[in-house]
Amino acid sequence: MGQEARLSRLDELRGLAIGLVVLSHVGPVFGEGGPVAALLFAPAWSVGVDLFFVISGLVVERSLRSLRLERGALEAASAFYVRRVMRIVPLAWCVGAILSIGLIIPGSGVEPADAKAAFAFISNAHWAPCFGGATGCGNAFAFGPFWSVATEMQFYLLAPLLVFLLPRRALVALAGLVLVVGTFTLRPWGGTLWTFRIDAIAVGLAIGATMGTSAWPRLAEHLRVIGNMEAAFWMSIAAFMLAILPPATHGVATAVLALMCGWIVTRATLRDDSVNWPGRMLRRLGGISYALYLIHLPVLALFNWSLGQFLEAPATATLSIAVAIGLSHVLTVAIGDPFRQLGRQWSNRTVREVSP
Template sequence: MNNLAPERSVQPDRSEPLDALRGLAISLVIAHHYFGFRLGEFGVDLFFVLSGFLIGGILLDSREQPDFFSSFYGRRAFRILPLYWLLLLIAPPDRWAYYLFFIQQVPWVQFGYPVHDPTFVTWSLAVEEQFYLVLPILVFWLPRPWLVRVLWCGALLAPPSRWLFGAYLPHPSWVVLLPGRLDELFGGVLIACFMREYCRSRVAWATLALVPPLCDIFHFALFGSTAPLSVASLICCMAVMSAAATDAQVMFRPLIWMGRRCYALYLFHMLVYSAVSGQTWSAVVAFAIVGALAEISWRIVEAPLIGYAKRRFVMRSSDDHPSSRVGAPTHMPDGLVVETKHK
C-alpha cells in the first residue's frame, strides 16, 4: 500500500451543483442526438470530467481501507451492470461477447463502427470500465508525488494519442479509445487531487493545464484532422471545479432530476428514439418516453440497488480509518457512469 498520510474527505454526500451539472451534460447530449444541437457534443466532455472527479475522489478518500478493491468494484457492478445487461438483452448487438467484457472497440476498429446502432452509445461505458481498471491500481500503489506525475503524463499524452489514432485508425477511433480521453478523465481526478491539497505549486499546475489545449489548437490549425478536444476538457474542468467548490442551492430543479437519472436516460435514449423515429414530433415523444422509463428505472431498479450496494460495500474515507488523526466519518457519493456518442 502507498505510504500517504490520510487526509480528510472534502466532497459532500450529495451536491446539487454537481447533480445539476450532470443534468446539463445529459441535456446537451440528448439535444444533440434528438434535435441536432451541435454544442450538445460538449456534454460528452463534461460527463468524462465529472466521472474522473467523482470516481477519483472516492478512491483517494478510501484507499487505506482493507477491502479497497472489493468495495469499489462491488459498488460499480451494482450500479452499472443491471441496466447495461438489460440494454444488451433488448437490443443484442453484433459480436455481443465483446460487449460483456467492455472491449467492443476491438471489433469496431477491425470491422467498422456501428454508429447507427442504438448500442453504439456503450463505447463510453467501455472507456469508463477500462478507466476503472487502471485508476484504482494507480491510487492504491503509487505514493502521492508519483500518482500526480502519472496523472499529468496521461493528460498531456491524450492529444498526441488522438492525433495518432486519427491518422492511422478508422474514424472515429480518435474519439472512442481510452488514451484519447485521458485529459478529461485524469483531468477530473486531478481536480479531486487539487481539492485535497496535493498541489505543491498552483502556477506549475496552471501552466501544465494550458499545454494540451495549446498543442491541440496548434495541431488543428496545421492539419485540421482532429478537433481540439483539450479546449473543451479545460472548460469542463473549470466548470466542475467551480461546481464542486460551491454549496449554493440550484434553483432549476429539472436539471437535478435529470442529473440523478442520467444513466438510464443515456443508455436508452437512442433505443427509444430509433423505435419512434418517423412519427410526428418523434423527438418530443421519445424524450417523454425515455424520461418516464428513467423515473421508473430509478425508483424500481437503480435506487434500491445503490442503497444495497452502499450498505454491502462501504467505501470508508480516510477519516474513518483507525490510523486517521481525524475521527469524523464522511462518505463520498457514487461516481458517475457516462454513456456518450461519438462526435
Template sequence: MRPRTGSPSGRLDFRRLDFLDGLRGVAVGLVLLQHVGELCFPAVRSFTAGTLQLGQLGVLVFFLCSGFIIPASLERGRREPGRLPALRAFWISRVFRLYPLYWLSLAAAAALVAAGRYAPGTPLSAGDWLANAALLQLPAGAPHALGLYWTLAFEMVFYALVSGLFLLGWHRRSVLLSLAASGACLAAAATAQPLLGRPAPLGLFCLATMFLGTVVHRWHAGDVRLRGVLGCAAGTLLGGVAMLVSTGTAAAPMLTAWLGAYAVFGLGVALRRRAVPGWLRRLGTISYSVYLVQAVVLLAVPATPHPLLTAAVWTVVVLGVSEATYRLVERPSIRLGRVLAARTTEGAGAAVPIRPDVAVRPYRAPRGAGQIAV
C-alpha cells in the same frame, strides 16, 4: 499544505456534491438534445456537424465528473481499511452501479435486432455479444452493440487504470498523472501515423480528460493549487488539439465541444456552493438511465409525421422510462451493491461504502487536507 478550499479548518461542509448532479443533468440533456434533434431537424444536424457537437460536449462533462468522483469513491472512509478490501468494495459498488441497467439496455438492443427493428453498423458475433455483456468490448476489439456504449467502455478503462495506480500507491500523484496523460496525447499525435500507419486514437484525450477531473478533485480537497489545475487543463487541451490536427478530423465542431465541456464543468465547480434547481438535480440523478434508455426508445418508438411532435414524444418517453428504470433497477441494485461492498470491508476498519452521487458520509482528505462528501 494549507487547504485552498472549504473552511479555515480544512473541512468542507457539503453533505452531498449536488453540483455534480447538476453537471450530469446538463451533460445528459445535451446528449439527448443532439440525438433527438439530429433525427428530427436538419438544422440541428447541420449545427452539430459544422459548429458544435453537443453530444460530445455532454460526454466530456460526464468524463470530467467521473474523474472527479471516482478517486473519492475509491479512497472514501474515515479509517484506512487496506488497499485490497477498499478496492474490492469499490469494484463491487461499481459493478452493481453499472451492470444491471446496462444488461437491461443490452437485452433490449438484442430484442430489437431479433425483431428486425435495428441492425448494428457492424454485425456482432456471439463472442461480440459476450464482450459487450462483460463491458469489455474495447479491449476485446469487438463492436459496440449500441453506439453510445463507447463511453462506458472508456469508463471501465479509467476504473482499471485508477485501480492499478491505487494498488501501487501512485493514485494521489494526480498532477503528474494528468501531465503524463497529456504527454501521451502529444506523443500519439506525433508518432501514430508515421510509425503505425494509423491516426492517433482520440480516446486517449477522453482518458486524459478524466485524469484532469481528478486534479480538480484534489484542488477541491485542498491538495493542489489552482494554477496546477489550469496548467493541467491547458496541457490536456494542447494534447487533444495536436491529436485532432494529426488525424485530419474536422476540428471546429469537436474542439468547440471540448472547450465548451471544460467551460461548463469549470462553471459548475465555481458555483458548487449554489443551490442546484431540483429538476436539474433530478435529471442528474437519473442521468445514467436517460443515457442508456434514449438509444432504445429512439429505435423502438416510431416517428410521427410531425418533427416537433416526434421530438416531444421521444423526450417524454425517454424521461418517463428512465424514471422507472432508475426506481426499479438502478436504485435497488445500488443498495444491494452497497451492502455487499460493506461486507467486504467488515473488520478492516472501513466506513460503510456509499453511492458516490448520493453520499452523506464525509471523507477526510489525506494529510489533513480537507473533507469531502462522496
C-alpha cells in the same frame, strides 16, 4: 462542507452533460433537413461525454481516498469494485437484454457482435472502427452508446492502482503527460482513437488529487463559482469549435476540451447549498443520467421509425425524449437505485464485521 454534499452538486453538471448527449443524437436520428435539424446536427454536442468523464475521474478519486481512510488498500479496492459493478452492470445488462430483442427482428440491423461487446464492456473497441468510417457495422442506434460505458469500466479496473500507488502530485503529473501526448496525436472526432480518449478522465483524477492537498483551499479562493448557464455557454462554444476545426487539430482540441470541462467541474464544486428551479431540474436529470444515456438513442430511433411518417420531426423528437426520460426514471428507481444501495451495503459489511 462534506465531500458527499460537495460532490452531490455535480448532478447538475450530469444533467447538463446528458442533455448535450441527447441533443447530439437528435440530428442523426431525425435527419438533416431544415435549419432546425441542421443546427442540432452540426455542432459536436457529444462534448457532454467529456464532461461525464471528468466528473467520473473526480468522483472515483475522491471515493477511493475515502474508502482507503476506512480500511486497508485491498479492502478499499474490493469495496470500490463492488460499488461500481453494482451501479453499472445490472442496469447495463437489463437494457442490453431489451435491445437484444433486435437480434430476432428482421431488418433491425442489430448484430450478435454488438450485443456481445455491450455485455462484455468492450464496445469501445468494437465500435471504434465503425466510428472511424469502417463499413459492415451493426446498428449504432441500438448499442452504440455502450462505447463510453466500456471506457468507464476499463478505467475502474485501473483506478485503485493509480490512486493507491501514485502520490497525488504524480497523478497530476500523469494527467499533464496524457494531455501532452494527446495534443500531438491525430484523433479525428468520431475516429478510432477518439473512443479511447482518456484526457478527460485524467483531468478528473488530477482535480480529485488536488482537492485532497493543502493547496486546494488557497486555489479555491481564486476561483469563482460557475452557474449552469455559464457552463452551458462554454460547452456550446466547445461543441461549435470542434465541429468546424479540421481533423488535424482534433488532438489539440480534445485536450483543450478536457481542460475546459475540468475548469467547469472544479468551479461547480464550490457551489453553496442553494439551488434554483433550473438547478433542481438538472439535478433530477442528472440523477437518471446513466439510465437515460443507455436508452435515449434506441428510443429516439424507434419513435422516428414508428411515428416519423405520421408526425413532424420536432413533435416526434419531443415525444420520444419525454418517453425516454420517463423510462429512465422507472429504470433508475426499479433497478439502478436498489442495486447501488445493495452494493454499498455489501461493501460496508466487511467494515462492520471487523469493528469492535
